[in-house]
Amino acid sequence: MDIRFGVIGSGSWATALTKILTDNRQPVGWYIRKEASIRHIQARHHNPHYLPSVYFDTNLLTLSDKPADIVDASDCLVMAVPSAYTAATLEGLDRKALRGKKILSAIKGILPEQNLLLNEYLAREFDFPLADYYTVMGPCHAEEVAAEKLSYLTFSGENETSTQQLASYFTTDYLNTIINQDVYGVQYAAILKNIYALGAGIAHGLEYGDNFLSVLIANCADEMAGFLRKVGIRNIAVGVHEGEDPVSHRRRANYAASVYLGDLLVTCYSLYSRNRTFGNMIGKGYSVKTAQLELNMVAEGYNASKCIYLINKDIKAEMPIAGMIYHILWENVKAGSGFKQIESYLV
Amino acid sequence: MDIRFGVIGSGSWATALTKILTDNRQPVGWYIRKEASIRHIQARHHNPHYLPSVYFDTNLLTLSDKPADIVDASDCLVMAVPSAYTAATLEGLDRKALRGKKILSAIKGILPEQNLLLNEYLAREFDFPLADYYTVMGPCHAEEVAAEKLSYLTFSGENETSTQQLASYFTTDYLNTIINQDVYGVQYAAILKNIYALGAGIAHGLEYGDNFLSVLIANCADEMAGFLRKVGIRNIAVGVHEGEDPVSHRRRANYAASVYLGDLLVTCYSLYSRNRTFGNMIGKGYSVKTAQLELNMVAEGYNASKCIYLINKDIKAEMPIAGMIYHILWENVKAGSGFKQIESYLV
Missing domain, CATH: 3.40.50.720 (NAD(P)-binding Rossmann-like Domain)
Incomplete structure (x- = not known):
């Protein structure tokens, strides 16, 4: 058939x-x-x-x-x-x-x-x-x-x-x-990775090096997993069937798999992505409007940062990195001082 | 003082x-x-x-x-x-x-x-x-x-x-x-990442692309975390003190942090590392001996692959990727056919 x-x-x-x-x-x-x-x-x-x-x-x-x-x-x-x-x-x-x-x-x-x-x-x-x-x-x-x-x-x-x-x-x-x-999780992962790739671009524009970039991306992976775990738990609360164990259901999603971590890596380490290029201009001090005019496009991470910021008011995951990228892009926080704060969150 | x-x-x-x-x-x-x-x-x-x-x-x-x-x-x-x-x-x-x-x-x-x-x-x-x-x-x-x-x-x-x-x-x-x-875990992570970086080099030599590389590295991160979890549990069995909760002790290690995932990323994505260069030659079909003579050095991942292979006989973590890299480097498995097998493990 x-x-x-x-x-x-x-x-x-x-x-x-x-x-x-x-x-x-x-x-x-x-x-x-x-x-x-x-x-x-x-x-x-x-x-x-x-x-x-x-x-x-x-x-x-x-x-x-x-x-x-x-x-x-x-x-x-x-x-x-x-x-x-x-x-x-x-x-x-x-x-x-x-x-x-x-x-x-x-x-x-x-x-x-x-x-x-x-x-x-x-x-x-x-x-x-x-x-x-x-x-x-x-x-x-x-x-x-x-x-x-x-x-x-x-x-x-x-x-x-x-x-x-x-x-x-x-x-x-x-x-x-x-x-x-994990229908919800994979979709959110695809959205989140654009925000973090834009953040990697900002870091590059601010002249952080490869050591810092790897620390940032590792912490983005952790932040993403925290958000996805909360989304998963919420969906389980709605979607779990009688007699099913919600924990084993939740465990099925391995956030180090290709659709989560893999996609984050390929996007953050791609030198030619729109998010990276856009973020790079923001890191170098251009305004969002100038970056958009100059590049003649909107990077997906730009809208995504606002969408996730709003959604996370409900999900309530700890998202200091994605949150700060939102503040930089939408609320005129200077990239340099925003990243100074991000620095202190990283482990 | x-x-x-x-x-x-x-x-x-x-x-x-x-x-x-x-x-x-x-x-x-x-x-x-x-x-x-x-x-x-x-x-x-x-x-x-x-x-x-x-x-x-x-x-x-x-x-x-x-x-x-x-x-x-x-x-x-x-x-x-x-x-x-x-x-x-x-x-x-x-x-x-x-x-x-x-x-x-x-x-x-x-x-x-x-x-x-x-x-x-x-x-x-x-x-x-x-x-x-x-x-x-x-x-x-x-x-x-x-x-x-x-x-x-x-x-x-x-x-x-x-x-x-x-x-x-x-x-x-x-x-x-x-x-x-996590004294043991951080040391093992530093060793493992060299094996995986050498593997990333082999993949490059075999002409896999960036999509595959991201899938490979995400799965390496997962494999590493699995090994470290087992090492952690073993050390806890020895080192945990009366009244301490071994699970909360173990939870303290966040494998998406800089010292684990971050170091893996900076090493695997570094184009100029010895492990990567060495692996690249193996992927292109050179023998280990030729690669060593040509590069006039031994990549750390080469010895590390054997050390971890031996240690894992005791730890018994699932390590199909690191294990196959060992087989390629030390037991004459062809890089191409070894990676065909790795392909089937990746998620």
Whole structure:
């Protein structure tokens, strides 16, 4: 019983995921916003804007610039648009349009206007059940997938068997898949790592060295684990079933695994990430506005720092590092004096 | 009541530690093997071979090429010779020579011929008590100390108060000190990280990418924590005092802290480390012998892999990564096929 996949989005990560599926000979419906890109892919067999070295067997692709077309024709929607555009992309759909389908989220971020994870947004707008919601996360530069360098992706879902089944469509000789059940944790980890990568950039801009960077990132890993543990415990309180041991359930998440620590490392140590570049300018004394104008983009860690700051009012994890990055970015605390305080927290 | 320090060793790390002490206006006895280096330091105020940019106030230094001179005149010996030469350096000393003194070990390795940690060797050869033994560990490129880039060092000892007192002599505006009681764990962490850094080098030589590297290092962090937890539990079984709770004792070690995870990160992500360079050649298919001849040195991770392999026969931690690196380096397993197996362990 095959799943009909529909990929929503045409950036580098959407393109990489489509490559993986089609390398497994899966037919894919693909929503691409720009008609010109669709024509280019049909004529020239590759996405002109992202991962242009990846060539597709177009017999496997059904392209459309209308989300509803792809949604209707799919059993599983792979959501791979930037979090800031997700709501707008789904806007025209009927409230019942997603009924009976699976959603696989590849969105590494929070919907900024709503301050919601995608599953929370889908529940609110489409009555979409968590049982049909899955995520694909992990340390994965799309460029390395394009080059078929071995990478690891973690699929998360409430039900192990169906998560495993979904993951199997993405397993290739250059892609190992892992599954877990920590749907909330993996999404928050993907958001948090952008904040910490931006912080690593600030530290670099302030001319701290490699010794300090390693201390900072180790402490970020610890802070992240503390937050995720609290999120996990909260979800267990809601989601644990009669007779299940909440502690053993919680223990299942190993925060030194690829989808948590691995993703933090690849992002913080990537010299060319937006978060790092943006943070570097902040560390050098530029204002947020100037950094945005200069780089002509918003680093994901910027919005994420505010989202997590607000969410943590409820979660109440100890987050002196992420908290201070928020204060630096949103409340005009000077990077230098903010990091002086961070220095004193580190162990 | 001041402590008279004696630094044993004249490499870059010994030179950095001497700088830290003399920056705090501490007089330092300094054992340096080569008389020519002593004359150079006296005449030109810097070590000609290591960190030559660091200038010393020679009024604070008492230099000698005889270890016994420095040992006799010191209350606390800072051991900073390579682990392979430690036994030879201490050889001429009387069995009672260290009585009543403190030893602060800055040696990041195991004594290879004896396969012992320094404290174990000192106990055997000098009846030296663990209560007077301290370590200074953490992610610390000596070059960044020379440049006065903020770094963090962790001092470990059985007694918190005296460990704190010792650490205070090393606290400067560019050096934050942390203390813990995990004397065994910090030493093993320093050894393990060299094995994993060598493994990161092999992965690079085999042309794995950054995605894989982050997955590998995250799993190394987990494997290290598993080993250290077992070491901690074993020491608690021996060392825990009546009425003390072994679990809360064990919990004190946070393996995401700088001295554990931080040191692993700075070593694995350092492009210019010996372990990385050596591993890279192994990954590219050179034999251990060729790599050693070509690089004219032995990477610390090479001996460490065998030491830990032997020690783990007793500790019995799950170490598929460190174990396979041992098999590759010492038992002629091909790097490529060894890493194929490692791939399957990673999560």
